[in-house]
Amino acid sequence: MNTNLMIGRSIPAEEYKEIRRQERAEMDRIQEQIDNWSNPRVQYRGHDIPVDLKDLLETTVAHFPERALFKQKFNRNEPFREITFRQVLDDVYALGTAFLDLGLREKKIGVIGKNSYQWCETYLAVTGGVGVIVPLDKELHEEELKQITVKGELSAVITVENKYYETFKAIKESGESQLEYVINVAMEEDESPKDGYISWNKLRETGRKAVHNGDRKYIDAPVVNTDLSVILFTSGTTDVSKGVMLNQKNLVLDTYLAQTLLEVRQGEDTFFSILPLHHTYECTATFLECVYNGTTMAICQGLKYIVKDMQETRPNLLLGVPVIFENLYNKITRNVRKSGKEKQLNTLFRINRVTKKIGLDISKRATKQITELFGGELRTVICGGAAVDGDILDYFGDLGFRSVQGYGLTECSPVIALNPDNAKFINNKSAGYLFPLSECKIVDKDEDGCGEICLRGPTVMMGYYKDPERTAEAIDSDGWYHTGDLGYIDEQEYVYITGRKKSIIITGNGKNVYPEELEFYLQKSEYISESMVWGDETNADPTRRGIYATIRVNKEAIEDKFGADYSKEQVTEFINREVDKANEKLPLFKKITHVIIREREFNKTTTHKILRRDEDNKWA
Incomplete structure (x- = not known):
C-alpha cells in the first residue's frame, strides 16, 4: 500500500520524467485490457485514461475547449451562465499559482460551501500541483469543523459562503489549530491579508497576472498519481470520524471504470448536480466524470429548485440518493x-x-407530460448512497429512462459496482455489477450464504489518515477492504446488500435479522415515510421483547386517505395494518412485533441516514 503523503513535492526533472513514463505505461496497459474485454456488460470505451487529475483537465480542454464544463446561476434571478473548459483551465492555473505563492505547497487545504464553480475550481487547483484537498461537510457544527481542522492539519480553508468564513475566522483566532489562511469566495477585497484573511477572487487575479508574466511554477508542478491527494472525513461524531485517504490513481480509474458500464456521450451530455460535492459520490460520479468526458455539469440551486432548474438546463443524466427518487x-x-x-x-x-x-x-407519448418535468432530455437516472427499492427504479424505467443503481463507499473512491444501462443486463434487485479490475469475496458466511462483503482493486483507498490501527482493521494483509456491509455476490458478479454488520438483530432463538430488509418491506407502503427497525431481547418484561419498528408516517398520503382532521387512533390502527402486510412476507422469527409511531424527525448523520445507535430514535 502506497502511503506517500507528499503531493506537490519537488522532484528532479529526470526523475519526474521517468515517473510519468511509468504512469502512462500503466494506464495504457489498463486501457488495452479494458478495450479487449469481451464481457458484453462492459460495452462502452472512453478515450485514453488520464494519469492524474491535472492530466484529466488538460487533455479534455485540448479536445473540447469551448464546451461548457459548468452551468451555474451566480444570482437567483439570472439565467444560467456557462464556464468553458478553456476558461476553467486558465482559472485553475491562476488559482494554483496563487496558492503556491502563499506557501501552500504540500499543505492540507480545506474547501467548504454550496456546490459551485468556485468549489470545483478550488478542488482542481489544489490537486493539480499544490497539496491535499480536504472537502468539508457544510452540515457540521463549528466545534466539529474545528476538530477536523486540527485532526486534518489544515493550513488553509476556502469558504464559498460568508457564514463559513465567519466560522473559520473563529477557528483560526482560537489558536488551537495550525490554520494560516481563511480565503473567502464571497468577498471581493481582502479583509486583513497580513493576518491571513484573504479574498479568493483577488487572490486568483494575483495568480493570473503572475501566469501572464511567464510564471510556470504551478503549470509545470509535478503530480504523482500514487501520492495522497484527497482526505475525506466520514460522517458521524468527529471523535471517531476517519480521514479516508485517496490518491489520484484511485479517482481517475474510478471515473473511467464507471463509464464502461453506462453511456456518457463525450462532448455532448449534461449532468444535473443535486448532491453535495463534499461527498465523493457526487464529486467523482458527476464532477470528475464531466471533466473526463467533456460534458457539462449543471449546478442545481437547491432541492426546491430541482424541477425549475432541470427544465432550464435540460440535463441528460441525473445522479441521486434513494430519498430523492422515492x-x-x-x-x-x-x-x-x-x-x-x-x-x-x-x-x-x-x-x-x-x-x-x-x-x-x-x-x-403517454408519459411525455411527466418526462417534461425533468427537462425533456433526461436519458439516464442513477441511484446510489444507500439501498433503494428496485421497483421504484423500474418505474422510472417504465417512464422511459434508463434507470440503474450502483454500490460504493468513500473508501473505494467511491463506486465499486454499477448496473449496466443496457436493458438486457439491468438488475435493480442487485446493488450493481462489479467493476472491471475489481474483486469481491464474501467472508464469514451464514447458513443463507450471506457474509461480509470484501473488496479489492485499484480504487480502494490508501488508508485512514494517521490512523494505522483502523487502517489495519479495514484492509487486511492481502489488500482486501472489509466493508462492514453484509450481502452476497452471484455467479454473474452482481452484488447484493442485505444489511450492515453492526446493525444485525440477534433474536432470542439465535437467528440473525437484518433490519434493512424489514425496512425495505415497510417502505413499500406509501403511507410510511421513514422507519427504523431495532430489537430488544433483554427486556425484563417478556412481553416487551421482540422486533420493533419506529415509524414516521407520510402525512400527505394519510391526509389523502383520511382527510386533514384524521385522528391519532386512526393512524395507529392503519399503520399497524400496513405493518401486518409487511409481516406476511416474513418468516416468524423476522416478524415485527411492536410498532411505535414517531412524530419528530429522526436524528440523522449529515448524509441524512438515520442514526441507529441514537437511543432517542427508538421512541415516539
Whole structure:
C-alpha cells in the first residue's frame, strides 16, 4: 500500500520524467485490457485514461475547449451562465499559482460551501500541483469543523459562503489549530491579508497576472498519481470520524471504470448536480466524470429548485440518493392516481415491457407530460448512497429512462459496482455489477450464504489518515477492504446488500435479522415515510421483547386517505395494518412485533441516514 503523503513535492526533472513514463505505461496497459474485454456488460470505451487529475483537465480542454464544463446561476434571478473548459483551465492555473505563492505547497487545504464553480475550481487547483484537498461537510457544527481542522492539519480553508468564513475566522483566532489562511469566495477585497484573511477572487487575479508574466511554477508542478491527494472525513461524531485517504490513481480509474458500464456521450451530455460535492459520490460520479468526458455539469440551486432548474438546463443524466427518487416516485404516482389514469398507465407499462424487447417503446407519448418535468432530455437516472427499492427504479424505467443503481463507499473512491444501462443486463434487485479490475469475496458466511462483503482493486483507498490501527482493521494483509456491509455476490458478479454488520438483530432463538430488509418491506407502503427497525431481547418484561419498528408516517398520503382532521387512533390502527402486510412476507422469527409511531424527525448523520445507535430514535 502506497502511503506517500507528499503531493506537490519537488522532484528532479529526470526523475519526474521517468515517473510519468511509468504512469502512462500503466494506464495504457489498463486501457488495452479494458478495450479487449469481451464481457458484453462492459460495452462502452472512453478515450485514453488520464494519469492524474491535472492530466484529466488538460487533455479534455485540448479536445473540447469551448464546451461548457459548468452551468451555474451566480444570482437567483439570472439565467444560467456557462464556464468553458478553456476558461476553467486558465482559472485553475491562476488559482494554483496563487496558492503556491502563499506557501501552500504540500499543505492540507480545506474547501467548504454550496456546490459551485468556485468549489470545483478550488478542488482542481489544489490537486493539480499544490497539496491535499480536504472537502468539508457544510452540515457540521463549528466545534466539529474545528476538530477536523486540527485532526486534518489544515493550513488553509476556502469558504464559498460568508457564514463559513465567519466560522473559520473563529477557528483560526482560537489558536488551537495550525490554520494560516481563511480565503473567502464571497468577498471581493481582502479583509486583513497580513493576518491571513484573504479574498479568493483577488487572490486568483494575483495568480493570473503572475501566469501572464511567464510564471510556470504551478503549470509545470509535478503530480504523482500514487501520492495522497484527497482526505475525506466520514460522517458521524468527529471523535471517531476517519480521514479516508485517496490518491489520484484511485479517482481517475474510478471515473473511467464507471463509464464502461453506462453511456456518457463525450462532448455532448449534461449532468444535473443535486448532491453535495463534499461527498465523493457526487464529486467523482458527476464532477470528475464531466471533466473526463467533456460534458457539462449543471449546478442545481437547491432541492426546491430541482424541477425549475432541470427544465432550464435540460440535463441528460441525473445522479441521486434513494430519498430523492422515492419522493419523486411518490409525487408522480399520487398525481397519476388523482387523475384517474393509474390503471390505464400500469397496463400500458406492462405491454411496453414486452414491446421494448423488440425495440418498440409505446409509452413515450403517454408519459411525455411527466418526462417534461425533468427537462425533456433526461436519458439516464442513477441511484446510489444507500439501498433503494428496485421497483421504484423500474418505474422510472417504465417512464422511459434508463434507470440503474450502483454500490460504493468513500473508501473505494467511491463506486465499486454499477448496473449496466443496457436493458438486457439491468438488475435493480442487485446493488450493481462489479467493476472491471475489481474483486469481491464474501467472508464469514451464514447458513443463507450471506457474509461480509470484501473488496479489492485499484480504487480502494490508501488508508485512514494517521490512523494505522483502523487502517489495519479495514484492509487486511492481502489488500482486501472489509466493508462492514453484509450481502452476497452471484455467479454473474452482481452484488447484493442485505444489511450492515453492526446493525444485525440477534433474536432470542439465535437467528440473525437484518433490519434493512424489514425496512425495505415497510417502505413499500406509501403511507410510511421513514422507519427504523431495532430489537430488544433483554427486556425484563417478556412481553416487551421482540422486533420493533419506529415509524414516521407520510402525512400527505394519510391526509389523502383520511382527510386533514384524521385522528391519532386512526393512524395507529392503519399503520399497524400496513405493518401486518409487511409481516406476511416474513418468516416468524423476522416478524415485527411492536410498532411505535414517531412524530419528530429522526436524528440523522449529515448524509441524512438515520442514526441507529441514537437511543432517542427508538421512541415516539
